[in-house]
Amino acid sequence: MKNTFGTSLSISIFGESHGEAVGLLLDGLAPGIPVDEDYIRAQLSLRRPAGRISTARQEPDPFRILSGVYEGHTTGTPVCIMIPNTQTRSKDYAATRFLARPGHADYTAWCKYHGFEDFRGGGHFSGRITAALVAGGAIALTALAQKGIRVGTHIRSCAGIRDRDFGDLAADIEALAHMPFAVLDAEAGARMLTRLEQIAEEGDSAGGVLETAVIGMPAGVGEPWFDTVEGLLSHALFSIPAVKGVQFGEGFDMADDLGSRFNDPFRLDGERIVTATNHNGGINGGITNGMPLLIRLAVKPTPSIYKTQDTVDLQTHEEAQLSIHGRHDPAIIHRARVVADSVTALVLYDLLAGRYGTDHFCKGEA
Amino acid sequence: MKNTFGTSLSISIFGESHGEAVGLLLDGLAPGIPVDEDYIRAQLSLRRPAGRISTARQEPDPFRILSGVYEGHTTGTPVCIMIPNTQTRSKDYAATRFLARPGHADYTAWCKYHGFEDFRGGGHFSGRITAALVAGGAIALTALAQKGIRVGTHIRSCAGIRDRDFGDLAADIEALAHMPFAVLDAEAGARMLTRLEQIAEEGDSAGGVLETAVIGMPAGVGEPWFDTVEGLLSHALFSIPAVKGVQFGEGFDMADDLGSRFNDPFRLDGERIVTATNHNGGINGGITNGMPLLIRLAVKPTPSIYKTQDTVDLQTHEEAQLSIHGRHDPAIIHRARVVADSVTALVLYDLLAGRYGTDHFCKGEA
């Protein structure tokens, strides 16, 4: 058990919300992958809060690449990306140090780390750490794109409002890449924002469902037992704060229906074997079948709300009440989607590098 | 990527449906865990098909423990459990060798193994391999029970019919342990069986939702990033054939609701810190909070149906039609539930042995 994921690509996370920095260590990237700092910055900006529906903390995320990149390309040795913490207002948290916030990890951290944890702003559990995943994910997304593999995530639903279904995946993924609020149906997106602002005013919070699509994955990737594509992706995706469910293809919607409706019959598309439908989300027996991957994440409402809540004081061991002030997001789903893209890309990189070798994403001699 | 799972307990699976045997290798079991072969047999019998809703293949699963057990206890060295295959009728499969069954792993196996795979009866992808997981899971369940940790799974819904919710978890888990068809509400269970028989007669198949509860888990187990309890459990649980979704607590049901409803406020229960509700399924920030774990699995309808389906001949690369004969389950959810118990127990063993050391489950000197 550890804060590291992956076999061929090892993904390790470090840092605390109000410590010196958050960061990511990627070990196993092929030599020769272009590293475009502007693209990393653009991806980070998609994760950054914006407008009334997000916390007021507006860090520019000035990442630094400490190792593994030389003259604009990965070297093949470990890449360490550090994002220094600059705007930390720790006094916001000191007053409620021992009041475990419901729905947060304060109590479980206390049980696990015996009070030695850096509790400020959620410490190592803070969503801020996902910035490091996004920075590293940008490199993986670049590498996948070179092989014709594209990843995109939309907010399928939020606060009870549904986006339209994915349509032309290539076009939808392209459109999503530049959308600050990733909803395919603009009108539905506008309604979500209005509803989220309402919820924010009520001091409450909302969740939703993210749906990720991946096109261009070759068939035959994944393992039948344990290291299934579903197992590996879900393992990593459950690390995104607030994710409480992961499903592939139709997932829970298939559960109460009939086999004759969901079997995805095979047919030919020119020379290529494809399935007529894609209820299984591009995976059979844990292995890719060449169809688009379809993944849905249940994102619970952010636990930081402004209503008074019952809790226990961890130090005095007495029941208490908690009113949270400070900076918090009434929703994080719109920020989480680029994290979903990033984590998905890192896991697929791992799978493909294992399948095809460590140089699979190398562009040839320098 | 491999057919092995776990850090402190390493769980490796082997075997093909129509090969010599299926089996499991467990490395990391503490010395001194009682191994009760009758209990293993009883667990295997819960996985075995029964009645009209299951395949006619009725193997007694005569397992053999090849290593790691001496005088009725684990020795602390690797335990290999082998279940020989005895009733294999391979000719059932030869005729349709190259007709990829929709919804199955035939095509993905072809892409991955280039035709060298043992295709007979699904080969390494066969649900039969879960028998080995059940045999090994029985040892893990025994070890957990010694620490007051109990695991139970019911069919929350099947073919559109709902079981009642979990109530008194200790009593429900106890009741489920001996139920061949694990539905808490007997009347709902009877309706499910009737519906399943109907579906079988139509040559179709059904899925459903399994819900697993775990009581007695200590707080503070799991890691914040990647090796979250959700991540580890989902990684392993997605290996159970037909599972296409995993969620914890209310999962997808929380996604479109408000934070104020799902935060599980803390309170005292005597000396113990508990939560008033358990929407998060016993896990905050990826770490156990001492409340019961609640896990739901989406089980898709079994892909083996008797209706004619479109497919492609992998050898001739031409479109074709497939009618399946032979032995198949119109539903496997009632058999999968003991697999869910087993996999859950193995993963929790791994987590606890990592947290508390390799002797945590040792009963003291021989």
Added chain:
Amino acid sequence: MKNTFGTSLSISIFGESHGEAVGLLLDGLAPGIPVDEDYIRAQLSLRRPAGRISTARQEPDPFRILSGVYEGHTTGTPVCIMIPNTQTRSKDYAATRFLARPGHADYTAWCKYHGFEDFRGGGHFSGRITAALVAGGAIALTALAQKGIRVGTHIRSCAGIRDRDFGDLAADIEALAHMPFAVLDAEAGARMLTRLEQIAEEGDSAGGVLETAVIGMPAGVGEPWFDTVEGLLSHALFSIPAVKGVQFGEGFDMADDLGSRFNDPFRLDGERIVTATNHNGGINGGITNGMPLLIRLAVKPTPSIYKTQDTVDLQTHEEAQLSIHGRHDPAIIHRARVVADSVTALVLYDLLAGRYGTDHFCKGEA
């Protein structure tokens, strides 16, 4: 920590000397590797004791392949090889159950497994378990040979008598493949055997140095930190019972000399970059340089001797004396060399499959 080794090829060992079987699980073998049972048998025969210098236990090692092989080729799914134990005379050991044999693992096993260990014949620590490594190693050796990579080990010295140095490596490796007592200089070999028989008569035991050569390895395999070729090979090779030292190239002989003598200058051999000398044993910075790998293992004298030794009774916790009877080898170095070949081949397979992908050793479609 576990009884499993490898990343792309996972190698797991199980079994006890006097239990039901010993065995090996190999996960990660490419599909399509030919599995020649006669070759496996031949390799096993090289490990089997022979003549006066070896224990009288003469098992035919009738291995069974339980999974992962179909119609003479690996399928790509886990290969489990089981070697049943047939000639177990456990009563030989019962009398001295609690008298820890000096130099053996009896006392450390007692400390680790708290008395639950299967102590008979060394249990899980027995050299017998290496038979499983040899069976599995035969498959890895076949796969390597298909890529032009050959492995061979000679007894560089034994009981104080030196074999000649390696000369023409291709010819030497070829010759060693069929030698029951792997000494390149026949006259030195005869002297070793005479000396070993003498030592056996004195109730004593001998060790020696094994030297393994590998030709045909491509340059650029291995990692700079931690997963160096030296680190991975030594990690696995130290599992061979009685190995207490591992060195590469000139190893300890370089330590007290000058840099100018050992730097292996580069030159061209036609188009190929080679080194003029090979003091570094084919590895620079932990990575292969395309020259032959050269590995030496220090094999300590087998601890089973017939002289009376001081020990402690683990049960009564009193000092005691031990006289060993039963079957024991006065030397195992001549049997260990095929184990060294096998372990080396398995580790190199792991390295190459990681470098070039999981299909690297696949021979193409079935």
Added chain:
Amino acid sequence: MKNTFGTSLSISIFGESHGEAVGLLLDGLAPGIPVDEDYIRAQLSLRRPAGRISTARQEPDPFRILSGVYEGHTTGTPVCIMIPNTQTRSKDYAATRFLARPGHADYTAWCKYHGFEDFRGGGHFSGRITAALVAGGAIALTALAQKGIRVGTHIRSCAGIRDRDFGDLAADIEALAHMPFAVLDAEAGARMLTRLEQIAEEGDSAGGVLETAVIGMPAGVGEPWFDTVEGLLSHALFSIPAVKGVQFGEGFDMADDLGSRFNDPFRLDGERIVTATNHNGGINGGITNGMPLLIRLAVKPTPSIYKTQDTVDLQTHEEAQLSIHGRHDPAIIHRARVVADSVTALVLYDLLAGRYGTDHFCKGEA
């Protein structure tokens, strides 16, 4: 294969000699371990070059702890230590960019990374990276010391001159802790220094043998197959640049002798079971027996020498000659010994945390 080591403690290295920084990520440290920055600095100073026998590069190694430490103790979350590179004179290397230095990793890096590697100053292969290991090792050494486990390394021999054998281990380890040139016999140490200066003047280089002792290790730690104490230690220790051999206890010296001399008979020392001798270096069957661990490392002469050497130009693919200028150590063994201490401590931490649980080194509540 990767730049990460360890199961319960994950040790990952990053950085290049002339990049922005070198660093270490430690994941799995218990919460509550005191982190004494002065002690880290003192350890780093032991690794720093000094006097005529070392390179002129004199960096103060101003490390920064980016995460995982709060108010003077580890938090239990990943600790990232960064050591910025400040005195980098890259132009020293540009002229000989494509002339592979014999004995170095230039050629193997070229083969592995296809020219994308940061070649300046050895890049990721530079001994400079061991500074990060020393900084992290200091935390592991502190944690071990709290459990009464002490680690010390002396230069057993260098340039052909022998130090005295270890005597009273507790006293010797204590004395070594503060010795800049770690030789127990002061007179031998003085002769080594004189000889090294001579060798430096000749433009040549020297190696030697390091011997590490560990006292206070409990019995019963390690695994019988693959994750033996010897296997794990050697795996990590071979990463120290220039190490070409690792042996335990008498190692290669036992190989040509008799079993009756090396079996380490058991006896009682009060209540404790001990061995009368310690030829096996505290390890039987891969598992600690409670006696001191004794480890020897063969350190080859540093490959950077000032004599003209034959090589090949990697770009033009022509034979060439190389004369090295710039800063280089004529010997690194006196600097490597604190690296040996550090790596040993990190590996033992990993073993003990796996054996006794993740909190084993926690000092209790904050």
